[in-house]
Amino acid sequence: MTSRRQMLKSALLGGGAGVVAATALGSLGPEAAFASAKAQEVEPGAPDPNFAEGRIRSIKDNTLLVLGSNMVFHNIRVVDGTSLWKLGPIPFDQAKPGDGLYARGVRMPDGVLAAEAVWLNIVNIKGHIKNITSDKLHLDHNGQEVLCHVVPGKSVAIHSESPPSSDLSMLRVSQHVQILGAWRPDTNEVDIATVFSPH
Amino acid sequence: MARSQPTDPPIDLLAAVQGEVSWFCCGTAWGPCSTTGKGACGTCNSGSLQHAWPNTSDACWAITHPDTCGFNLSRRTCGFQHKITGLCSGSSVVTAIADCGPQTDLFCGEKSCCGATCAGDRIIDLTPAAYSKIASLSTGLRPCEISTP
Numbered sequence: 001m002t003s004r005r006q007m008l009k010s011a012l013l014g015g016g017a018g019v020v021a022a023t024a025l026g027s028l029g030p031e032a033a034f035a036s037a038k039a040q041e042v043e044p045g046a047p048d049p050n051f052a053e054g055r056i057r058s059i060k061d062n063t064l065l066v067l068g069s070n071m072v073f074h075n076i077r078v079v080d081g082t083s084l085w086k087l088g089p090i091p092f093d094q095a096k097p098g099d100g101l102y103a104r105g106v107r108m109p110d111g112v113l114a115a116e117a118v119w120l121n122i123v124n125i126k127g128h129i130k131n132i133t134s135d136k137l138h139l140d141h142n143g144q145e146v147l148c149h150v151v152p153g154k155s156v157a158i159h160s161e162s163p164p165s166s167d168l169s170m171l172r173v174s175q176h177v178q179i180l181g182a183w184r185p186d187t188n189e190v191d192i193a194t195v196f197s198p199h
Numbered sequence: 200m201a202r203s204q205p206t207d208p209p210i211d212l213l214a215a216v217q218g219e220v221s222w223f224c225c226g227t228a229w230g231p232c233s234t235t236g237k238g239a240c241g242t243c244n245s246g247s248l249q250h251a252w253p254n255t256s257d258a259c260w261a262i263t264h265p266d267t268c269g270f271n272l273s274r275r276t277c278g279f280q281h282k283i284t285g286l287c288s289g290s291s292v293v294t295a296i297a298d299c300g301p302q303t304d305l306f307c308g309e310k311s312c313c314g315a316t317c318a319g320d321r322i323i324d325l326t327p328a329a330y331s332k333i334a335s336l337s338t339g340l341r342p343c344e345i346s347t348p
Binding site: 045047055069100117119122123142144160176197 | 221222223224226227228229230231232233234235242244245246247248249278280291292293294295297301302305306307308309310311312317327328329331332335336337339340348
């Protein structure tokens, strides 16, 4: 059976527009996309060449030019089968210069990363709730305040094993939480996707 | 009262242990991660296959206190390798210790589930590069099994 990675690779090596038909790859469920029985090729502790992080400098056609935080440039190719996330699944045209990102895919011989998944502005931070208003949480994250916005229709809370709930009223000042969300570039503000609470 | 590390055999020397796995950023980074630094081992980078472990030193244990949640995890230091298997995807990654964490005691009793598969308490944090090999970063928290490779 042809793996998703093999299809990504062959599609890009095949030339043309380098676009993979999403129907050929099937749907990208969050777990299915990461299930792989392939042996690990990268030494534990070492940088993973099939992963990239940084901020988008420019976008040309279906390629993101990304400057890594370590000042290394990445060309990240987005294809029809690539999943993009920015507070939720988004189309490619919502990726903007200035966005931070993490991307996982397949590094091609020419250095391009053929992306399986791109997470834009995603942050996953822990801290104490300093204050709560109707539409904001003030989070103390390592001594820095991060203003976390509740986004109607998007933000949910997960209290331990309970299912996600859009009702965030059970959160309390001083409790410790983990907030998964989308950073607003060049600010100390985050739009909340999920608040993980142990209680 | 000061807590000390229990002397009973650590459970993760006897068998694989199940718990929760999340992800954290380290090294040079953007956004709220930009001030994180390179972790307790001085080598941590978001793009490397690494993880944080709650018992890398006495000072680390004093912060994380997994014993509060009933975990007597063994002392393992920078560079030690663990195999982490996502219980939702079934996929695994082998990573090396690069930081102290997570702060297990602050989330005691928490459970993470996918369907009927659950695991409780935070006992490991992966870098984004490592976590994204076993789950989408957008999941944020997952049940996992930790063993030695």
